[in-house]
Amino acid sequence: MIQEKLAQTPTTASGENPMLLSLRNVGKIFSNGVTALSKVDLAIREGDFLSLLGPSGCGKSTALRLIAGLSTPTSGQLDWRGSIDRANIGFVFQEPTLLPWASVFDNVWLPLRLKGVSRAKAEPAVTEMLSRVHLTGFENAVPRELSGGMKMRVSIARAMVTKPRILLMDEPFAALDEITRFKLNNDLLELWQDERFTVVFVTHSVFESVFLSSRVVVMAARPGRVFGELPVDAPYPRDEAFRTSPDYAALCRQASDVLVNAINSTAGSHHDGH
Amino acid sequence: MTAIEDTALKLDPEESRRARQERLERIGKWALPLAIMVLAIVLWDRICVWNEIPQYILPRPGVVLQTLHNDAGLLFSSLLVTLRITFLSLLLAVIGGVGLAVLFAQSKWVEMSFFPFAIVLQVTPIVAIFPLINIYVNNQTVKLLLCAWIVAFFPILSNTTLGLNSVDRNLRDLFKLNGATRWQQLRYLRLPAAMPYFLGGLKIAGGLSLIGAVVAEFVAGAQGQSSGLASRIIEAGYRLNAPRLFAALILISLTGILIFLVLSLVSHLILRRWHESALKQEH
DSSP, rough: HHHHHHHSSSOOOSSSEEEEEEEEEEEETTEEEEEOEEEEEEEETTEEEEEEEEETSSSHHHHHHHTTTTSOEEEEEEESSSSGGGGGEEOOOOOOOOTTOOHHHHOOOOOOHTTOOOHHHHHHHHHHHHHTOOOOOOOOOOOSSSSSHHHHHHHHHHTTTOOOOOOEETTTTTTTTTHHHHHHHHHHHHHHHHHHOOEEEESSHHHHHHHOOOOEEEEETTTTEEEEEEEEEEOOOOOOHHHHHHHHHHHHHHHHHHHHHHHHHHHHOOOSSS | HHHHHHHHOOOHHHHHHHHHHHHHHHHHHHHHHHHHHHHHHHHHHHHHTTTTTTTTTTHHHHHHHHHHTTTTHHHHHHHHHHHHHHHHHHHHHHHHHHHHHHHHOOHHHHHHHHHHHHHHHHHHHHHHHHHHHHOOOOOOHHHHHHHHHHHHHHHHHHHHHHHHHHHHHHHHHHHHHTTHHHHIIIIIIIIHHHHHHHHHHHHHHHHHHHHHHHHHHHHTTTTOOOOSSSHHHHHHHHTOHHHHHHHHHHHHHHHHHHHHHHHHHHHHHHTTTTGGGGGGOOO
16 A cells, blocks of 8 residues: 555655655634644645644644634744745635635636736636536636536635645535535545645544545644644545445544544543633 | 535425515515505595695696606706706715815824814704805805815714724734834825715715715805705795796705715725624525
8 A cells, every 4th residue: 555655656766755844832822812723834845735733723723823823822932844935835624715706717816916917817827727627618607607516616626726736624514414524535535646745734623634644644732742643644636435444434433542542642631611 | 425415405394485575575575665655656646636736736647747747857857956066066076075074084083172062063054054155155056065065074073083093903003013104004094984974974975975966056046046946946936836846846855865885885885894783695
């Protein structure tokens, strides 16, 4: 299995992809005194599909916002390899977060528009991205005419239209029904395999994180911290057959055990979750 | 499949009752107010006849209509004067209200500092301010405009400010992530997001600017300085010309209704594709 994976991705001499971002001893304390993150060390390599898995309050969304540059760390530092600016970051929120008054096309065009790209110049990129997320023909629809899954596709297309090097996703499919979620999981993987960008995917679903990721980082709460890491050594492409395979079940089991330990590690310090 | 569709076409009693109800409501929506209005006018006419009320106290509707026709030249030229003030002040209220709201939206500090002034202007009765304006401002049109503007601009300012500040937090982050400038954020995010709020304010301001214009004319007209509909009403009042008084009153009412309908239509046309308020309800 590992052999197959290595064969697919270009690697450095050490057998690993080059480092894209490392978080070193990162901490975040909010002004109300809550410690959201404490001493987080995390290495993200080019081409990783990394999931941050953890219970609510473990700071996984905070970590994502730090990486996006929407928030600054109280302590520690983030080291990007080479020069990366916000243009190289795509972000998908928990809700589709579309402009309700704008058409699907205009929503996907938005990041380019903000960079001064005209409608005509942006058209090829927008059209291509829409076909990649299977939304060709819906260019002129407005968000309220779309289903939840389709709105999320628009949101992904918008994040990817600038061809970012890293895609940050904050529980993007949490509000969708299971069938739609499976479909979007498959399509996201397909997109990732074609383009080989780096993904940091925040989720509280063991099954989703194992299905998608090459690495699962389990986080614990109070204070938010990295609890453990689990490499998912299953080959891509992963499809519906993988979803029902014993390998997948075993990996889910492993991840679930780590997660339970992570939750128990905080059980002593909190009473009712609030 | 066809069997199912066939039975689906035959509505059960509950659904057919609902369909009938909806049909009735659609007709009733305009037929009912119209019928009541006609009834009220007929009753008005009958009361005049039965009680032999003299024309200078309460004219019969027919006489009012006759006056509206006979005095059309006088009344409509006055209406034009009033309309000019109304629309100019509404235009200024839009420019002033939106302009101030955008200014307020630039910084919480600006809003905190200056919003109270807007409230003071709003809560002080315009009739009480007018004597001051009369002293400070010489130009008749400017005087009236200022009055109508003070009455009309507040709902636009207040609503637009609320709208500019109620942008989805994630959308704000998205713009930040994409390096949007302050201007881009205003142009592509905050102004469109504020549109439904602004249009709500505009609907209120439309009526208020007419009220403001008429009230200002009233105060100015009492000093013999105005030629708008309000001065026609005062004049008619002095001469006990009740039919003309009623005719002028009806013109003002109709104008107010028309302004409201037009602004509602504009609002609907702008919002119909995306905003909840403009969507048809479905069961």
